[in-house]
Amino acid sequence: MSVFPERFESDRLCYERVHPESLDPLELYNHVSEDAPAIDEITEYVPWEPHSHPQETVEFVDDCGRAFDDGEYLTCSIRPKDGDDAEEIAGLASLGVEWDTLSAEIGIWLRKPFWGRGYSGERAARFLKLAFSHLDLEVVKTSHFPGNAKSKRAVNQYVKRFRGEKEGRIRNAVVIDGKPHDTVQYSITREEWEESQKATTHQSQLAD
Numbered sequence: 001m002s003v004f005p006e007r008f009e010s011d012r013l014c015y016e017r018v019h020p021e022s023l024d025p026l027e028l029y030n031h032v033s034e035d036a037p038a039i040d041e042i043t044e045y046v047p048w049e050p051h052s053h054p055q056e057t058v059e060f061v062d063d064c065g066r067a068f069d070d071g072e073y074l075t076c077s078i079r080p081k082d083g084d085d086a087e088e089i090a091g092l093a094s095l096g097v098e099w100d101t102l103s104a105e106i107g108i109w110l111r112k113p114f115w116g117r118g119y120s121g122e123r124a125a126r127f128l129k130l131a132f133s134h135l136d137l138e139v140v141k142t143s144h145f146p147g148n149a150k151s152k153r154a155v156n157q158y159v160k161r162f163r164g165e166k167e168g169r170i171r172n173a174v175v176i177d178g179k180p181h182d183t184v185q186y187s188i189t190r191e192e193w194e195e196s197q198k199a200t201t202h203q204s205q206l207a208d
């Protein structure tokens with residue numbers, strides 16, 4: 001049995017593990033292939049390339065399934081619960097754990113029709129709760145590429161909300177197509193997250 005949940009929800013979204021037992025690779029391939037709508041914009045600032053053949057997606061789903069079963073990392077499909085696009089794949093979210101350091105890193109990508117809806121922040125809030133309350137971790141990290149203005153705004157908003165900190169620019173942090181790239185990294189500790197939850201509860205009580 002995996003340490004990760006197979007399925008969970010937030011206010012507007014449903015998250016389900018990417019696993020051969022729960023996701024049809026061909027459904028995902030339609031959104032990550034070289035012919036998928038706006039795929040060049042979607043992949044401009046992510047560390048993966050569009051899939052040129054369905055077999056790539058099959059192998060990706062298999063790898064995610066093995067990592068889920070082994071408790072290494074969680075990759076989830078993101079689906080809206082309501083509206084005209086309910087149950088469509090809006091994108092993928094991930095949480096990779098480093099058990100030795102009691103830390104995790106979260107990430108997300110979304111299809112273009114789902115940009116600008118606040119899904120990144122909603123997903124971050126739910127994944128932080130998963131990391132700190134369910135997995136008993138101590139630090140959650142996230143990052144964006146320096147030129148990605150949209151991700152920068154989204155990350156800054158939720159890091160500030162949960163009282164985290166900007167760690168700074170990490171040089172040559174990731175390699176894409178054999179070329180190293182910098183990232184800008186942030187972190188949120190369990191103590192910071194707990195303080196943000198207390199503040200939210202207090203504000204809610206005052207409003208009542």
